[in-house]
Amino acid sequence: MEKRTAAIFLAHINPLTISHERIIKNLLLQNYSVYIFPVRFLKNNREVNTRSFPFSYEIRKQMILESFGYDEHIHVCGDYAFHSPYLQYFPPFVSPAFKKLKNKIMINIQENSFVTYTGDRAERVLLSLFGFKPIKARRQVISSTNVKNLLYNSVIQQNDMYDNNGYNEGQVKWSDFVSPKVMEVIKKNWEIIRAFSISKDETIRVMGMKFPKNGFI
Structure with a gap:
């Protein structure tokens, strides 16, 4: 059986751009199983959308799955979800809510090993401190x-x-x-x-x- 490493992609993806698609394609070419977590913000278990976050999780999931023809190595998960009050996730490294969020993300991963992807240097430091094993990557031009x-x-x-x-x-x-x-x-x-x-x-x-x-x- 083919052994793969999971690549965790935590992002807004609002909307999915050709830069996002390029990232995902490159991860697939490197033989990763790609787990995409479009971030959600929930209040009373309902998604909060704004001018910065216009598209719902379901619409973004549709964008990803249709763009990649429902590839079996792409998994779109909804567990990167912040529940109101969002203040409870700070400070991120000691907050029980933040630790619970990490556990909810990781429970989706079926592979024995994993890495995370980010093109942001500051975010890469945070992910590294939190044990998310980020791989080095360049920030994409199109956001x-x-x-x-x-x-x-x-x-x-x-x-x-x-x-x-x-x-x-x-x-x-x-x-x-x-x-x-x-x-x-x-x-x-x-x-x-x-x-x-x-x-x-x-x-x-x-x-x-x-x-x-x-x-x-």
Whole structure:
């Protein structure tokens, strides 16, 4: 039986970009079983979404699975979930809630050995201190934030994605940075983008991590 190492990918993936897909493809080529954990923020067991985190876990899971043709070596798990009040996860290395979160993540891993992936240097240090064995990697140029900004600008300046999948003639388009499968998922859920394009960004950054303000305390 083929022996594999698990590669744990903890990320927002909101939405899935071609950079994310490149990371996942490279991990598969290196013979890893890839476990993807799109982060969730829960209040009263319901997911909290904001302008920074517009797409629900189920939509993001759909993006990943459809983009990779339901590859048997890709597992999308929902256990990277912060439950309100999010303040309980701080400080991260001594908080019982944070330790419980790690255990919930690890219970999904079927392989005997694992590594984690991150392109962020500070995050790699944190993961290392917490025993998550991060592998060294470069930060990808295209981020979900870039794509979200293009999506919101597309609504504000064009007000019709079907005329132009960007926001101005001759300028960069959001559709240039996602795969065709993801583009179709986004189009089917366009009302989410339309709604958040006119909303404030109700998030707060703590120790380099972004959380919804709703449910933090």
